[in-house]
Amino acid sequence: xxxxxxxxxxxxxxxxxxxxxxxxxxxxxxxxxxxxxxxxxxxxxxxxxxxxxxxxxxxxxxxxxxxxxxxxxxxxxxxxxxxxxxxxxxxxxxxxxxxxxxxxxxxxxxxxxxxxxxxxxxxxxxxxxxxxxxxxxxxxxxxxxxxxxxxxxxxxxxxxxxxxxxxxxxxxxxxxxxxxxxxxxxxxxxxxxxxxxxxxxxxxxxxxxxxxxxxxxxxxxxxx
Amino acid sequence: xxxxxxxxxxxxxxxxxxxxxxxxxxxxxxxxxxxxxxxxxxxxxxxxxxxxxxxxxxxxxxxxxxxxxxxxxxxxxxxxxxxxxxxxxxxxxxxxxxxxxxxxxxxxxxxxxxxxxxxxxxxxxxxxxxxxxxxxxxxxxxxxxxxxxxxxxxxxxxxxxxxxxxxxxxxxxxxxxxxxxxxxxxxxxxxxxxxxxxxxxxxxxxxxxxxxxxxxxxxxxxxxxxxxxxxxxxxxxxxxxxxxxxxxxxxxxxxxxxxxxxxxxxxxxxxxxxxxxxxxxxxxxxxxxxxxxxxxxxxxxxxxxxxxxxxxxxxxxxxxxxxxxxxxxxxxxxxxxxxxxxxxxxxxxxxxxxxxxxxxxxxxxxxxxxxxxxxxxxxxxxxxxxxxxxxxxxxxxxxxxxxxxxxxxxxxxxxxxxxxxxxxxxxxxxxxxxxxxxxxxxxxxxxxxxxxxxxxxxxxxxxxxxxxxxxxxxxxxxxxxxxxxxxxxxxxxxxxxxxxxxxxxxxxxxxxxxxxxxxxxxxxxxxxxxxxxxxxxxxxxxxxxxxxxxxxxxxxxxxxxxxxxxxxxxxxxx
Numbered sequence: 160x161x162x163x164x165x166x167x168x169x170x171x172x173x174x175x176x177x178x179x180x181x182x183x184x185x186x187x188x189x190x191x192x193x194x195x196x197x198x199x200x201x202x203x204x205x206x207x208x209x210x211x212x213x214x215x216x217x218x219x220x221x222x223x224x225x226x227x228x229x230x231x232x233x234x235x236x237x238x239x240x241x242x243x244x245x246x247x248x249x250x251x252x253x254x255x256x257x258x259x260x261x262x263x264x265x266x267x268x269x270x271x272x273x274x275x276x277x278x279x280x281x282x283x284x285x286x287x288x289x290x291x292x293x294x295x296x297x298x299x300x301x302x303x304x305x306x307x308x309x310x311x312x313x314x315x316x317x318x319x320x321x322x323x324x325x326x327x328x329x330x331x332x333x334x335x336x337x338x339x340x341x342x343x344x345x346x347x348x349x350x351x352x353x354x355x356x357x358x359x360x361x362x363x364x365x366x367x368x369x370x371x372x373x374x375x376x377x378x379x380x381x382x383x
Numbered sequence: 384x385x386x387x388x389x390x391x392x393x394x395x396x397x398x399x400x401x402x403x404x405x406x407x408x409x410x411x412x413x414x415x416x417x418x419x420x421x422x423x424x425x426x427x428x429x430x431x432x433x434x435x436x437x438x439x440x441x442x443x444x445x446x447x448x449x450x451x452x453x454x455x456x457x458x459x460x461x462x463x464x465x466x467x468x469x470x471x472x473x474x475x476x477x478x479x480x481x482x483x484x485x486x487x488x489x490x491x492x493x494x495x496x497x498x499x500x501x502x503x504x505x506x507x508x509x510x511x512x513x514x515x516x517x518x519x520x521x522x523x524x525x526x527x528x529x530x531x532x533x534x535x536x537x538x539x540x541x542x543x544x545x546x547x548x549x550x551x552x553x554x555x556x557x558x559x560x561x562x563x564x565x566x567x568x569x570x571x572x573x574x575x576x577x578x579x580x581x582x583x584x585x586x587x588x589x590x591x592x593x594x595x596x597x598x599x600x601x602x603x604x605x606x607x608x609x610x611x612x613x614x615x616x617x618x619x620x621x622x623x624x625x626x627x628x629x630x631x632x633x634x635x636x637x638x639x640x641x642x643x644x645x646x647x648x649x650x651x652x653x654x655x656x657x658x659x660x661x662x663x664x665x666x667x668x669x670x671x672x673x674x675x676x677x678x679x680x681x682x683x684x685x686x687x688x689x690x691x692x693x694x695x696x697x698x699x700x701x702x703x704x705x706x707x708x709x710x711x712x713x714x715x716x717x718x719x720x721x722x723x724x725x726x727x728x729x730x731x732x733x734x735x736x737x738x739x740x741x742x743x744x745x746x747x748x749x750x751x752x753x754x755x756x757x758x759x760x761x762x763x764x765x766x767x768x769x770x771x772x773x774x775x776x777x778x779x780x781x782x783x784x785x786x787x788x789x790x791x792x793x794x795x796x797x798x799x800x801x802x803x804x805x806x807x808x809x810x811x812x813x814x815x816x817x818x819x820x821x822x823x824x825x826x827x828x829x830x831x832x833x834x835x836x837x838x839x840x841x842x843x844x845x846x847x848x849x850x851x852x853x854x855x856x857x858x859x860x861x862x863x864x865x866x867x868x869x870x871x872x873x874x875x876x877x878x879x880x881x882x883x884x885x886x887x888x889x890x891x892x893x894x895x896x897x898x899x900x901x902x903x904x905x906x907x908x909x910x911x912x913x914x915x916x917x918x919x920x921x922x923x924x925x926x927x928x929x930x931x932x933x934x935x936x937x938x939x940x941x942x943x944x945x946x947x948x949x950x951x952x953x954x955x956x957x
Contacts, residue, residue, distance in 0.1 A: 235468030
């Protein structure tokens with residue numbers, strides 16, 4: 160498994176711009192390394208702007224102390240090694256599932272799988288009038304998920320984004336072509352609140368860290 | 384003068400001196416010995432079996448080979464420590480291969496290689512496995528560049544392997560088949576640690592390996608090994624001293640718990656326990672029989688709450704080292720303070736480093752309770768979201784023997800949350816009270832005052848880590864002007880500029896290295912340093928689209944090997 164961080168790409172939040180990887184593996188909403196100390200402290204005082212997160216931030220405003228709010232993420236801070244971060248994020252998802260109504264006599268899954276029970280996530284597709292919900296644990300691979308999503312949304316797709324089109328989107332080598340044609344791109348919000356491109360990490364890791372899915376219009380998927 | 388009285392030197396043949404010196408093992412002592420006289424220098428170099436290279440670029444493989452002809456064991460550290468936090472680009476360097484190719488010629492009897500933050504390719508591992516007939520110990524920590532194929536080569540070719548320790552590496556995991564490559568004839572394994580590898584190994588192969596290696600004393604498996612499987616392994620290896628379990632949760636089957644508990648109680652030599660992924664209150668009690676003689680318990684992958692921890696710790700009276708997740712909360716730390724009077728080391732890691740909403744974690748209250756109950760505490764790594772000066776002052780008073788104090792207040796630049804003042808006085812108390820302090824990591828809102836204290840009082844400080852702190856060049860100048868034993872200084876996101884950098888002109892050659900990133904240092908400042916101090920390598924790591932006059936990442940280190948010849952295009956040696 161490659162380092163999670165190496166494959167981590169951050170898409171722009173709706174309406175905002177995203178950042179490319181600047182140095183091998185490291186991404187940030189802003190990169191304090193490029194500018195001096197003063198700009199960094201200023202950036203820490205700025206809040207992330209996002210339609211999804213605005214309500215969260217307003218809530219924080221009421222309770223915040225007079226100090227820089229920590230919502231802005233800085234590269235390599237807090238100084239927790241990637242290995243540990245990965246292990247914990249996979250685990251957290253598992254233990255959350257276990258707390259959802261599983262008692263001790265239920266099956267917890269075998270061989271360190273960790274998660275028991277379902278992993279329902281909302282799936283939205285740009286342009287579709289309503290959302291769907293899928294249980295990620297019903298699928299064994301990205302291909303299975305792709306097929307299922309293709310079937311679900313085929314009635315809403317415009318142009319050449321049918322279930323075959325969606326299957327193609329899960330295929331990395333076709334992704335760039337399709338992005339250029341501003342077709343749809345599958346993305347997901349992970350445990351840390353970041354929007355990621357579907358398909359980069361091993362399937363099991365994806366299932367454990369995915370909170371919701373969004374099939375975006377390719378035009379909006381900047382920063383890849 | 385009596386002609387029978389000879390000069391001391393000729394009474395003492397070199398062979399005898401070498402024999403005596405062969406008993407001296409620490410590299411610091413050996414360094415001192417080599418400075419005594421020419422003959423002692425020679426005796427030392429011939430008798431040295433282990434060489435420690437703290438910075439792979441401070442010396443070249445040829446120089447090492449020329450000086451030490453009889454080396455059996457090598458330890459090498461590569462990248463700057465901040466590479467752990469993604470501050471160093473890939474392809475920066477620290478490739479082990481150039482070392483291996485020299486060693487293959489000069490040290491054909493090499494037995495041990497321990498690497499940290501080095502780049503190790505599969506080719507290097509294969510080369511290692513096939514070039515050194517008697518090779519026995521391989522330890523790779525925080526390395527990257529290899530895959531499980533490289534491990535296959537090691538398992539296949541190293542006929543006398545006693546140690547394979549793979550920790551927290553950026554490894555490409557292509558499957559668990561490597562473990563099956565250990566031949567049936569291999570019975571020498573004493574240490575096997577594959578806890579950080581993700582894919583499943585063949586349990587059958589593992590079980591057979593464990594049963595035939597009667598001297599196995601350290602076994603750390605990965606998460607894929609189930610409790611049932613663990614039980615079988617323990618039955619084969621009751622002699623284990625250090626155990627890393629796999630997942631600590633499984634489908635409940637009638638009756639296994641008592642057997643598992645018995646398996647643990649049969650391990651009379653167990654002193655270290657780790658792993659414990661997914662541990663829940665249901666299964667944790669199986670380890671209780673082994674707890675009384677545990678000295679090191681690593682719970683940093685078990686999301687325990689305070690009650691579970693308290694129940695567990697009640698059995699762990701002998702603990703000296705404890706690693707936890709902050710899910711245990713302050714109440715959990717209270718239990719630490721009451722149950723573990725012999726505790727010397729505590730590390731508390733954040734379960735959710737980025738998400739404040741989920742989990743408050745631990746605060747100053749927890750830290751104080753530990754300090755009260757554990758007066759022998761000398762090593763702390765503590766991640767928290769709030770801290771006060773008075774708490775740190777109290778902690779220093781309770782535990783004056785700190786040698787390692789690493790406090791990470793997770794929000795950059797956060798003051799004492801009650802008084803809103805900078806954390807100067809807290810850290811000041813640490814350096815004033817804890818005279819044995821060797822390593823310090825500071826955080827929170829800090830003015831130059833903190834560094835004035837550090838420079839003035841921290842007489843034994845060797846390693847200092849600073850982030851988002853200081854008010855002006857003075858901060859760094861205070862440290863460089865004091866701290867006589869400083870060896871490693873790593874700084875990020877601080878307002879220190881050229882004057883600060885250059886104030887250390889006289890000091891850097893007595894240090895291993897300096898790292899400065901996202902500070903106010905310019906290329907010109909770095910050039911001046913490089914010009915004045917030719918024995919230093921002054922390297923600037925360039926960002927793609929950065930301002931050319933700023934030096935965003937600077938790495939300065941002493942070296943006898945001259946400028947790097949393998950530097951990638953984005954590393955400029957000035």
